[in-house]
Amino acid sequence: MRKAEALIFEKGQPGRRAVDLPACDVPAPDAAALIPDAYRRKTPATLPEVSQLELMRHYTALSRRTFGVDTGFYPLGSCTMKYNPKINEDAGRLDGFAALHPLQDEATAQGALAVLAAMEQYLAEIAGMDAVTMQPAAGAHGELTGIKLIRAYHRHRGENRTKVIVPDSAHGTNPATAAVCGLEIVEIKSHADGAIDLDALRAAVGSDTAALMLTNPSTLGLFERNIREVAAIVHAAGGLLYYDGANANAIMGVSRPGDMGFDVIHFNLHKTFATPHGGGGPGSGPVGVKSGLIPFLPTPVVVAADGGYRLDYDRPLSIGKVLSFYGNFGVIVRAYAYIRAMGPDGLLAASRDAVLNANYCLSRLKEKYHSPFDRFCMHECVLTSKNQKPYGVRTLDIAKRLLDYGYHPPTIYFPLIVEEALMIEPTETESKETLDGFIEAMLKIAAEAEEDAAIVKNAPATTVVGRLDEAAAARKPVVRWQP
Amino acid sequence: MTRSYLPHTAVDRQAMLAAIGVAATEDLFADIPAGLRLDRPLALPAALAEQELARHLRDLAGQNASLGEYACFLGAGAYDHYIPSVVDHVIGRSEFYTAYTQYQPEISQGYLQALWEYQSMICALTGLDVANASLYDGGTALAEAAMMACAATGRQEVVVARAVHPHYRIILGTYAADRGLTVKEAPFADGATGVAGLAELAGPATAAVIVQTPNFFGCLEDVAAAAELAHKAGALLVVAADPVALGVLEAPGALGADIVVGEGQPLGLPVSFGGPYLGFFAATEKLMRKMPGRIVGQTTDFEGTRGFVLTLQAREQHIRREKATSNICSNEALCSLAAAVYLTAVGREGLREVAELCLKKAHYAHAELVNRKVCQPVFGAPFFQEFAVRCAKPVAAVNAALRREKIIGGLDLGRYYPELAGCMLLCVTEKRTKAEIDRLVRTMEAVS
Ligand SMILES: Cc1ncc(COP(=O)(O)O)c(C=O)c1O
Numbered sequence: 041m042r043k044a045e046a047l048i049f050e051k052g053q054p055g056r057r058a059v060d061l062p063a064c065d066v067p068a069p070d071a072a073a074l075i076p077d078a079y080r081r082k083t084p085a086t087l088p089e090v091s092q093l094e095l096m097r098h099y100t101a102l103s104r105r106t107f108g109v110d111t112g113f114y115p116l117g118s119c120t121m122k123y124n125p126k127i128n129e130d131a132g133r134l135d136g137f138a139a140l141h142p143l144q145d146e147a148t149a150q151g152a153l154a155v156l157a158a159m160e161q162y163l164a165e166i167a168g169m170d171a172v173t174m175q176p177a178a179g180a181h182g183e184l185t186g187i188k189l190i191r192a193y194h195r196h197r198g199e200n201r202t203k204v205i206v207p208d209s210a211h212g213t214n215p216a217t218a219a220v221c222g223l224e225i226v227e228i229k230s231h232a233d234g235a236i237d238l239d240a241l242r243a244a245v246g247s248d249t250a251a252l253m254l255t256n257p258s259t260l261g262l263f264e265r266n267i268r269e270v271a272a273i274v275h276a277a278g279g280l281l282y283y284d285g286a287n288a289n290a291i292m293g294v295s296r297p298g299d300m301g302f303d304v305i306h307f308n309l310h311k312t313f314a315t316p317h318g319g320g321g322p323g324s325g326p327v328g329v330k331s332g333l334i335p336f337l338p339t340p341v342v343v344a345a346d347g348g349y350r351l352d353y354d355r356p357l358s359i360g361k362v363l364s365f366y367g368n369f370g371v372i373v374r375a376y377a378y379i380r381a382m383g384p385d386g387l388l389a390a391s392r393d394a395v396l397n398a399n400y401c402l403s404r405l406k407e408k409y410h411s412p413f414d415r416f417c418m419h420e421c422v423l424t425s426k427n428q429k430p431y432g433v434r435t436l437d438i439a440k441r442l443l444d445y446g447y448h449p450p451t452i453y454f455p456l457i458v459e460e461a462l463m464i465e466p467t468e469t470e471s472k473e474t475l476d477g478f479i480e481a482m483l484k485i486a487a488e489a490e491e492d493a494a495i496v497k498n499a500p501a502t503t504v505v506g507r508l509d510e511a512a513a514a515r516k517p518v519v520r521w522q523p
Numbered sequence: 524m525t526r527s528y529l530p531h532t533a534v535d536r537q538a539m540l541a542a543i544g545v546a547a548t549e550d551l552f553a554d555i556p557a558g559l560r561l562d563r564p565l566a567l568p569a570a571l572a573e574q575e576l577a578r579h580l581r582d583l584a585g586q587n588a589s590l591g592e593y594a595c596f597l598g599a600g601a602y603d604h605y606i607p608s609v610v611d612h613v614i615g616r617s618e619f620y621t622a623y624t625q626y627q628p629e630i631s632q633g634y635l636q637a638l639w640e641y642q643s644m645i646c647a648l649t650g651l652d653v654a655n656a657s658l659y660d661g662g663t664a665l666a667e668a669a670m671m672a673c674a675a676t677g678r679q680e681v682v683v684a685r686a687v688h689p690h691y692r693i694i695l696g697t698y699a700a701d702r703g704l705t706v707k708e709a710p711f712a713d714g715a716t717g718v719a720g721l722a723e724l725a726g727p728a729t730a731a732v733i734v735q736t737p738n739f740f741g742c743l744e745d746v747a748a749a750a751e752l753a754h755k756a757g758a759l760l761v762v763a764a765d766p767v768a769l770g771v772l773e774a775p776g777a778l779g780a781d782i783v784v785g786e787g788q789p790l791g792l793p794v795s796f797g798g799p800y801l802g803f804f805a806a807t808e809k810l811m812r813k814m815p816g817r818i819v820g821q822t823t824d825f826e827g828t829r830g831f832v833l834t835l836q837a838r839e840q841h842i843r844r845e846k847a848t849s850n851i852c853s854n855e856a857l858c859s860l861a862a863a864v865y866l867t868a869v870g871r872e873g874l875r876e877v878a879e880l881c882l883k884k885a886h887y888a889h890a891e892l893v894n895r896k897v898c899q900p901v902f903g904a905p906f907f908q909e910f911a912v913r914c915a916k917p918v919a920a921v922n923a924a925l926r927r928e929k930i931i932g933g934l935d936l937g938r939y940y941p942e943l944a945g946c947m948l949l950c951v952t953e954k955r956t957k958a959e960i961d962r963l964v965r966t967m968e969a970v971s
Contacts (some may be wrong), residue, residue, distance in 0.1 A: 044829040045633070048640050048867055058868040059607040061876050065957040068883035068890075071771055075882070076905055079743050081773045085647040087871040092609060095867050099613040105633030108621030116623060123528055124621050127573055127580075132795075133611070135591040136584025142601050142797030144588065144931055145922065151586030152796045165566050177659035177798065178853040180840070191701055216840035216850035220670070222701040225845045263554035293565045295555050310853065314528070318857030319634045320624035320817065321657065322799030338697075360697030364600055364662040364690045364786070365797025377580060383570030386526060392548050393531055399551050400539045416543075416551045443630055451626075454841070471530040472539060503629035506824035513822035513834040517811065519653045521643040 042505060045101050049521045052090035059092065086523055105504050106319070107448055113474050115401075117420045117451035117463025118211065118259060120289045120311035125381065128314065128374035137373050142365040146350045153349035155376050156366060157342045159326070162379050166387070167285075167305050168298025169328030173337045174367040179286055181362060182306025182325030183217040183253070185338060188359045189304060189329060190251045190280050191221060192336040196357060201250035201279065205241070209234055209260060209455045214253045214284060223250055230457060233413050234260035241273050249279035256300065257287045257418035259455040261398065261463070271301025280304060288312045289467065290395055290419035293388030303330045313375035324371040338362050393468035394419040397475060401464050404479045408486035412458055420465035422458055433489040433496050435460040440507065441488070441499035445481040527573070590794065592929060594959040596888075598909050598950025599739070599934040600661065600688050600786060601794045604767065604877070605954050607868040610791040614861050624817070624853070628832045635831035638856065639819040641863035645803050648766055648866075649783035650774025652808040655816035657801055657854040661786025662691040664802030665733065665763050666698035667815045667849055668782045671806075672731035672759045673704055674848065675813050680705045680728040684716040686738035687763060689939040695733075714742035714902025714911070718752055725756040731782075732756070735763040736772065739939075740948065741885070741909025742902055743772070750779025759810075766790050766803065766862075768907045770878030782806045791865025792858055801858035812838060815849030880953035881908035884960065888951045891964045897971050901946050909950045911936060911943065915971045918947045924970045930963055 072080065090098070108114070114121035132138065140152055160172040176182040187204065194201045204218035205226045215225045228240040241252075252274045256264045264270065274281055283297040283305035289312045291297075297305045309315045310323035317323070329337065339358045340351035351366075382390065395418055402411060402421035410426035425435040439449035439462070451463040466475055488495050500506070525532055531539075536548070545551060552560070571579060595603040614620060618633070625631035625638075638656045645654035658664040669681045681699070683692060685708045692708070699706050705728075709720040716734055725732055732753035736744040746762055753760040759781040764772070767789040775783045787801030788794070806814055812835060820834030840847040869877055885908040892912055893900050901911035912933075914921050922932035937944030951960065 042824070042826060042828050045636060047636070048863075049643070055872075057870050057873055058609060059873065061869075061873060061880070061953070064880055064883050066884050066887035066960065068887045071879045071882055074886055074905065075743065075771060078747065079745075079772055079905070081769070081771055081875075084871045084875050085644075085769070085774070087644060087647060087869070087874060088867045089870050089872075090867060092868075095609055095864070096612070098867075099637070099864060100616070102633030102637050103613075103616040103618040105631075105636070106618040106622055107627075107630040108618045110617035110621045114623070116626075119623055121623060124617075125528060127576060129615070129620075130577070131580045131584075134580060134584035135589040136581075136587040138793040138795050139590040139603075140587050140796040141590060141595060141597050141603065141794045141931060143597055143599055143934055145926070148588035148926070148931075149796065151583040154583060154586070162567055177663070177855070178851070180850045180852040181659060181663075184850060188697065188701060212840035212842070212844045212847070213850050213852050215845035216843075216847040219845040219847070220698075220702070220850050222703065263552075265554050265556065267559070268556065293561060294552060295559045296561055299561070300559055308853075316620045316857075317623040317853070318620050318855075319622045319638075319860065320856035321853040322659075322855045322858055323853040339693075360700070361690055361693040362663070362697060363798065364660050364688070364694070364800070368798040369796040370793070370799050373580075377576060380568060380571050380579065381573070381576050382526075382528070384565040384567045386529070386570050387565065387567070389526070389529055393529055393536075395551050396531075396536065396539055396543075396548055399543050403543045416545075416553065418554075439627065440629070443627065448630065449627055469528055469530065472535045500629050504632050505629055505828050505830040506826055508628050508824050508830045508832050509822045510832050510834070513820040513832050514837070517653075517818075517834055518821040519639070519642055519811070519818055519834070520646040521640065 045105065047521055048088045048098050051094055051098060052088055054089055056089045056091050058090055058095040112446055113470060113478055114448040115450050115464045115466050116448060117465040118286055120465060120467055122314055122467040123469035124314055124316040125378060128377040131377045132370040132373050150348050153342055155373055157349055159372055159376050163307055163326055164328055166292055167328040168296030169305060170331040171334045172326050172328045174326045174372055175338045175363050176325035176327055177363055177368050178321060178323040179306055179308040179325045180213040180217060182327045183213055184221065185327045185362050186282050186304040186306055187217055187221040189333050189336045192359050193333050194250055201248055203248045204250055205244050205252040207236055209258055209457050210253060211259060211284065234258045234262050235264060235266060236270055238266060238269055241270060245273055245277035245279060247278065249277050251280045251282045253282040253284060255284040255287050257290050260422050261417040261420040262413060263418055267300045286311060287419065290391055292391040293384060294391050304333060309371055309375040314378040315371045315374040322368045322371055324368045390468045397466040397468060397470060400475055401466055401479060405482055408483055420463055423462045424458060425460045428489040431489045431493040433493050435462050437496045437499065438485055441485045441496045442481060443500040444502045447478055447481060593931045594929065594955060595931045596933055596949045596951060596963055597931050599948055600690060602789045602952055603794060603954055604789050604952050606791050609868050610861050610864045613864045614857055619860060620857055625833055628830065632830060635819050637860050637863055639821060639831050641859045642819060644863060644866045645805050648769045649805040650776025651783055651805040653811045654805040655814055655818050657856060657859040658804050658816055658851060659855060660800040660802045661763060662694040664784035664804045665691045666695045668761045668784045669695055669731050669733060670698060671813050671815060672761060675810055676730040676759065678728055678730035679703060681731045681733060682707045682709055682721060682724045682729055683733040684709050686711040686716050686740060687733060687735040688739045714740045714904035716744055718748045721749060722752050725752060725758055729756050729758040731759045731761045733761040737765055737768055737907040740902055740911050741906040742904035743907060746775050746778040746780060767878050770874035771882060787858060787862050790862035792861055799855055799858055801855045801862055813848055814838065816851050816854055877953050884955055885910060885951040888960045895964065895968060897964060897968045908952055909948055911946050911948050913946050921967060921970050925966050928962060928966045930966060
């Protein structure tokens with residue numbers, strides 16, 4: 041049923057309210073006497089005026105026009121849309137965590153510091169690193185922190201290394217991060233199978249190489265088999281290796297970035313460690329480092345002291361701070377609960393099932409969809425719409441048709457090096473029945489493309505709006521409501 | 524292994540392996556060189572069943588002194604405001620919190636609309652034309668604003684008031700360091716940033732003048748004067764604002780600010796030991812295409828039905844890569860949703876009322892402490908809900924005494940400003956009752 045939902049500003053009546061506030065219980069002068077006239081707001085901001093029921097109906101209506109993991113299968117590649125356990129939500133809301141002020145005396149926050157310390161230790165173990173900071177708020181923020189750590193490390197050794205090597209298969213945040221850290225980007229081509237071209241890498245490294253940023257498994261869902269050679273080449277040139285942990289769901293307990301030769305890593309707790317994506321955040325992007333980079337970690341650092349923990353701000357070589365306090369603590373608590381629920385065997389089983397599920401989808405879908413690589417994938421697989429192209433059907437059309445079948449589409453048009461890419465990441469929390477249902481839908485769409493392409497090209501037919509005019513939105517932006 | 528988060532039975536796995544055409548799951552990992560396979564279990568604690576985990580988490584949480592138990596007079600960047608019940612009921616709807624970024628607008632209309640409404644509310648509060656869907660927190664929003672001002676003006680220097688939150692200034696320094704940007708700090712006098720101090724530092728190389736209002740000391744800054752001086756130098760004015768204070772303070776955009784950022788935590792988010800919070804970010808229309816982060820725009824579908832999409836994506840890393848305006852990808856969307864629900868709940872009149880309650884209670888507390896000579900006032904500038912006082916005893920000793928009375932006292936300002944050693948920054952929000960304030964005053968009186 042196609043229908044716009046009225047805006048919150050179009051609902052309610054002047055004078056309505058959705059929460060009752062207490063009367064002022066202290067004697068005090070009027071606001072007008074406390075705030076200089078020139079500083080004082082004369083007309084209230086145009087905020088909604090609705091009753092509590094109107095508020096709940098509005099947001100309930102909006103939630104019903106939103107698709108989440110709890111709604112249905114969400115195989116969005118590179119995003120690890122696994123199930124978000126409910127007890128983790130309860131954990132983040134416990135008064136002792138949620139109602140804890142970040143600047144309270146450390147003695148009154150020992151339980152929270154214990155969670156931070158434990159998470160640092162667990163993630164260091166999973167990554168094969170020596171220390172971890174929980175401060176970054178998301179993956180890209182972890183990248184920024186990690187690259188700043190690398191710059192500080194080189195600078196401290198008296199070297200001004202100005203270039204970051206990034207493969208052409210990299211996620212956009214990698215080059216963007218290097219740029220906002222004031223570094224130049226050297227993009228190197230990948231082989232057709234996504235592997236790094238070692239000759240290209242040898243030609244690219246030099247005394248100006250600060251780091252190589254790499255995702256392994258790569259953004260094609262394939263493990264970089266030459267990772268040890270890659271590490272040796274970069275290290276021989278004096279550069280460091282940065283691991284983008286977006287794809288770590290494939291390797292928990294299987295293989296460790298630190299053992300592969302990486303010096304710095306970020307994890308996305310909102311991917312690998314089951315914290316909810318929240319509609320695009322909040323996430324958490326902890327960064328792990330080898331020992332040589334520890335002095336540069338952001339402040340404060342949690343340290344053990346007197347049988348408890350304290351926060352150490354006295355870190356003269358630190359890069360400073362990347363977030364106001366200690367990280368997205370509420371997210372960290374949820375990930376902590378996940379790791380404690382899974383245990384070492386559970387995490388390993390999760391990675392193994394994630395890889396099993398991706399290969400199952402790949403093996404069944406490649407009859408109808410072009411698979412650019414003839415090998416097993418890791419936790420996600422990349423297909424294309426090459427076989428559907430003769431019928432005029434593109435990847436975007438397939439994605440939109442999946443909406444009619446009740447599925448969130450895979451990631452599309454990424455990685456950029458695969459034409460018309462469809463990147464499927466099922467995750468380990470999906471059952472075989474769910475995968476079978478999805479595979480059937482994908483196969484049906486392939487058949488529709490051959491027999492009745494219009495159905496696919498005009499999809500979706502069943503959503504609350506049809507395909508939207510994105511060009512118009514960008515040409516003449518309407519980015520707020522005006523009375 | 525079958526677990527509540529891992530659905531496969533042994534039969535499922537066998538069937539799937541058979542379909543793939545391999546004998547064992549290990550075969551799928553053949554690409555990982557043997558020497559790189561971990562040959563031992565991860566050294567992590569053994570799995571806990573749900574009820575064991577629930578107990579363990581309760582125990583850990585119980586080791587902290589929560590604001591549910593203690594009356595909090597600590598602010599300094601994280602504020603203990605009342606959170607209306609509806610906020611958590613809305614953001615607890617799992618259609619919202621288990622979704623990801625709205626890449627597929629047709630099945631994300633609800634969330635996109637909520638974010639667009641959030642942007643509209645931030646524009647209304649700040650008096651500016653365009654707001655993004657969020658940044659990580661107040662400190663990173665301020666740093667991004669400075670970076671954007673440099674890009675927009677082609678200049679390499681920012682002047683920041685020393686009365687801006689010390690953590691924000693450290694973040695600014697961290698962000699600026701690797702980009703060859705210079706950060707100059709302008710002094711304060713009597714709690715507020717003097718125009719003269721800013722004017723002395725702002726010049727033809729200045730991209731941005733940055734002030735915070737209320738500033739770190741709770742004092743109100745003269746935004747209009749700062750705007751005039753910044754613009755005279757050809758620089759942009761960046762204002763970091765407390766969104767609740769904007770219930771009673773003039774919109775900075777109306778006073779000449781070009782960019783308004785701030786910590787959105789006061790809008791319905793728990794203090795949560797420092798995060799997740801919400802960096803809000805608004806700017807003039809002229810700066811729209813230079814902004815960091817996601818922006819939702821209104822459009823129509825091919826039949827003319829109103830709809831919403833992520834827009835102006837040519838600014839962002841997934842399109843522009845190293846030419847992007849920022850590297851941000853995931854933001855704090857759910858926190859924006861919470862803020863929108865909060866602002867809807869309190870509404871047009873309610874936000875002013877909340878702000879006035881904070882203002883009045885803080886002034887009552889200040890008057891009690893000063894009039895009873897419990898401590899001395901430090902600054903004379905007008906303030907909102909935070910104020911500095913000089914204590915006769917060391918701040919740590921005062922706070923220890925308060926803690927015994929189930930009160931979390933103020934921040935030791937000497938930690939950040941050596942010249943303010945012995946001074947305490949107190950915060951009084953609308954949540955503090957007269958009885959709690961009186962208890963604070965009595966207890967401080969007893970130690971002084
Ligand atoms: C490969 C890769 N790197 C980095 C990121 C950025 O992570 P975040 O969105 O948490 O900033 C993503 C996010 O999708 C990703 O897929």
